[in-house]
Amino acid sequence: MDLYAALQKPKPFERGASIWTDARISPQMLQAHLDGSTDSASYAPDRIDKTVSFLRxxxxxxxxxSLVDLGCGPGLYAERFARQGVAVTGIDISESSIAYATTQAKQAGQLIEYRNQSYCEPFGESCFDAAILVWEDLGVLSPDERQAVLCNVAAALRPGGMFAFDVASEQRLSELDSGGSWESFETGFFRTHPHVVIGKTWLFPETNSYCETSVVVDDEIAVYHNHLTVFTEQRIAQELHSAGLVVDYVGGDLMGSPLTGESSQLGVVAVKKREAMPFSADR
Known part of the structure; x- marks a missing residue:
């Protein structure tokens, strides 16, 4: 790929290279998860503690x-729930995160089951009381991928089981800087040797989404697209309904904060239907 092609606007949900499975990025991604001073890959420890307390x-x-933690990363939520006696299964596509989490659990004597797989693939049948998907991971998926995940969650939950997750709200669009940037690094998140990163945010009103593109240039050119869909309460309720899930709670996050017009996030708890129910846009 040449630089001109790399800098063109992608299509909605067009995939570039994956930061989750790229071996050149995996060690830095793990360190970002474990860096409690930022929210760059996981929320800060104080927020995680408040989230676990609220969700419990x-x-x-x-x-x-029983709880399944989707996109569990290095086990930051899983280990906290496990310490409180919850039977936890963690699922993540990153081999390095799962390896780290497994080692930590063994050292702590915690019986957490970790699986290195994509949650876009089925992960159980009526075997969990609850599921979580934190750090707005649902919104990075295409509509078809989101529906697959929601159907997988509904299948894996027992009747009446609950699913908690967070997504970006429409307020997020007003916070975006749609300009471009470039910066050179001796070492950094994308590479451990000298490289240049060219960044650009693209808006897609037709899909209620935006994309943060990073073009990394060293001895080759790699393009990473991070798509994110923004939601209203009604749109997320509709997607959940299609998978057999009903909204039980919507807040400004997953710590129990109330939802306001200034909230940049929706913290959602949904329930697996015990029987078919008609959808109401007012629910």
Missing amino acids: DRLCLDEGR
């Missing part, structure tokens, strides 16, 4: 109940 009550995760 909201999802009725008493001791012995």
Whole structure:
């Protein structure tokens, strides 16, 4: 790929190279997850603690109940829930994150099951009391991928089981800088040797999404696209309904904050239907 082609606007949800499976990025991604001073890959520890506290009550995760943590990364949520007696399964596509999480669990004597797989593929049948998908991961997927994940979640939950996740709200669009940037690095997130990163944010009103593109230039050119869909309460309710899930709660995050017009995020808890129910846009 030449630089001119790399800098063209992608199509909605067009995929470039994957930061999650790129061996050149994997060590830096793991370190970003573990860096408690930023929210660059995982939320900061204080926010994780507040999220776990809120979700444990909201999802009725008493001791012995079962939880699947989708996109579990290095186990930051899984280990906290496990310490409270919840039976946790963690799923992530990153080999390095799963390897780290598995080692940490063994050292701590925690019985957490970690699986190195994509949650876009089925991961169970009526075997979990609850599921979580944190750090707006649902919104990075295309509509077809989101529907597949929601159907997988619905299949894996027991009737009445609950699913908690967060997504970006439409407020996020007003916070975007749609300009471009470039910066040179001796070493950095994308590469551990000298390289240049050219960045650009693209808007896609037709799909209620935007894309943050990073073009990395060293002895070759690599393009990384990070797409993110923004949601209203009604749009997320419609997508959940199509998979057999019903909205139970919507807040400004997954820590229990109220939803306001200034919230850049929706924290959502949905319930697996026990039987067919008609959809209402007012729900």
